Amino acid sequence: MPICPIDIGRYGSDEIKKIFDEENRLQKMLDVEATLVEVLAELGEIPKEGVDKIREKANVKIVTIEKVKLKEKKTHHDIMAMVEVLAEECGDYGKYVHWGATSYDIVDTAWAVIIKDALEIIEKKLRELRDILCNLALKYKNLIMVGRTHGQHAIPITFGFKLAIYAAEIGRSLERLKEMKKRVLVGKMSGAVGTMASFGEKGMEIEKKVMEKLGIKPAEISTQIVCRDRLAELICWAAILASSLDRMATEIRNLQRTEILEVAEGFDIKAQVGSSTMPHKQNPVDCEKVSGLAKVLRGFVITALENIPLWHERDLTNSSSERFIIPHTFIILDEMITTMNHVFTNIRVFPERMKKNLEITKGAILTEAVMMALAKKGLGRQKAHELLRRISIKAINEGTTIKEELLKNEEIIKYLTKEEVENLMKFENYLGKTYELIDRAISYAVNQ
Numbered sequence: 001m002p003i004c005p006i007d008i009g010r011y012g013s014d015e016i017k018k019i020f021d022e023e024n025r026l027q028k029m030l031d032v033e034a035t036l037v038e039v040l041a042e043l044g045e046i047p048k049e050g051v052d053k054i055r056e057k058a059n060v061k062i063v064t065i066e067k068v069k070l071k072e073k074k075t076h077h078d079i080m081a082m083v084e085v086l087a088e089e090c091g092d093y094g095k096y097v098h099w100g101a102t103s104y105d106i107v108d109t110a111w112a113v114i115i116k117d118a119l120e121i122i123e124k125k126l127r128e129l130r131d132i133l134c135n136l137a138l139k140y141k142n143l144i145m146v147g148r149t150h151g152q153h154a155i156p157i158t159f160g161f162k163l164a165i166y167a168a169e170i171g172r173s174l175e176r177l178k179e180m181k182k183r184v185l186v187g188k189m190s191g192a193v194g195t196m197a198s199f200g201e202k203g204m205e206i207e208k209k210v211m212e213k214l215g216i217k218p219a220e221i222s223t224q225i226v227c228r229d230r231l232a233e234l235i236c237w238a239a240i241l242a243s244s245l246d247r248m249a250t251e252i253r254n255l256q257r258t259e260i261l262e263v264a265e266g267f268d269i270k271a272q273v274g275s276s277t278m279p280h281k282q283n284p285v286d287c288e289k290v291s292g293l294a295k296v297l298r299g300f301v302i303t304a305l306e307n308i309p310l311w312h313e314r315d316l317t318n319s320s321s322e323r324f325i326i327p328h329t330f331i332i333l334d335e336m337i338t339t340m341n342h343v344f345t346n347i348r349v350f351p352e353r354m355k356k357n358l359e360i361t362k363g364a365i366l367t368e369a370v371m372m373a374l375a376k377k378g379l380g381r382q383k384a385h386e387l388l389r390r391i392s393i394k395a396i397n398e399g400t401t402i403k404e405e406l407l408k409n410e411e412i413i414k415y416l417t418k419e420e421v422e423n424l425m426k427f428e429n430y431l432g433k434t435y436e437l438i439d440r441a442i443s444y445a446v447n448q
Helices: 014-020 022-042 048-057 065-075 078-089 091-096 103-139 159-184 197-214 229-255 285-306 317-345 351-358 364-377 381-398 402-407 410-415 418-424 434-446
Strands: 144-149 152-158
Touching: 014 022, 014 103, 014 317, 022 048, 022 065, 022 078, 022 103, 022 197, 048 078, 048 091, 065 078, 078 091, 078 103, 103 159, 103 197, 103 317, 103 434, 144 351, 152 159, 152 364, 152 434, 159 229, 159 434, 229 285, 229 317, 285 317, 364 381, 364 402, 364 410, 364 418, 381 402, 381 410, 402 410, 402 418
Parallel strands: none
Antiparallel strands: 144 152
16 A cells, blocks of 8 residues: 555656656666667677567566566565566577676666656756746846845845846756766666676677667766765755755745735635635645755755765665665655746735835835945945944834934935935835846856
8 A cells, every 4th residue: 555645646746756666667677688688689799589589578568567576585686586587588588688787787777767767857847947937037127125134124135136046046956967967877787896797808888889779878987886976966966956946935935924925825716725724824835845845855865975885896785775765856856846836837926015014124224225325425334334323223212214314313414415315215226236137147047
């Protein structure tokens, strides 16, 4: 019976789960076995007569999961069980199956093919997210809101600026992915401990041709397995991306707080329920799911790093954990990206709340603008800072606005006219290079 929430259909798309299901993994290993036979025949290492027969039988409809599991009960070795079933189905030609190979020639090469297929799905959805964020950044390029540091009001930004930052962050994940593929999408066909001794003089050529046919590259050198720093890089990349998605989800959750309510997840008012007991609730459940799944995915990093140091030319301590972390990493990541695509596609934005929140501090978020104006007028930066600090405290204590306090302060009016103070108290006048920075970020993101 299903136990894992992935198995019961809660997380992950059908297309990503299909890649990692038991039948597809077996088929990919059978494909590697058949490809090895083809190459060996092409190079004259074995007779050509058996190639078609072995290719025909290297199919999960013939070498079924059930047959392999039954055989494994005797062999206590899953790959040898698969090899024996395939060899038996091939009759006299079965003696050429697994010729010169070791188990992890098959396992690691199959993993590389599976990961390649999975990364295509992830990359496609990641590019969709990048494009959604870029379009939103342009749409809300001019929508001014509070910028916050330490959970406190800082200075004005625009919502488009915030979204452009996220677009650039996704761009960096795409850039990392591009670089990472050449190290991760590699297989091996080099036999026990990786020396190719079992393949003889044509070992290098055999490996090269097998990998070419499978659409991946051979590892430069390997032990009995492909060295696990490669998979660790993959899992670390996924965890970084998951943390970026978590950051976006956390920000939306914070901005959806009742007291702030500047943006919110979409909500189906016809049927969606926010709480089983509080009818009014509209909770950011999608973003909370993303934040929760990110915790799980980050946890896989430790396992992936622990799998790098193995005994001598290999041991088997990586195998059991990788059966968990490789498929779960991709399925969880797929769920997170799909969810954030949905969140940003349906995001609700409340400009009136942004305007209201900008005014909460009664002009305090523009004191830096005044400070810099005074500094340029000759007061000096440190003196201006202390003056504005005292004015801010006075305004807070007396319930007045910053502009009121500025206009009645004798030292201020020595340096600034009333018109200058009025202009300094306009949010739109203190956005710096916001628009140029948005354009630069989007230009970077769309080119990854």
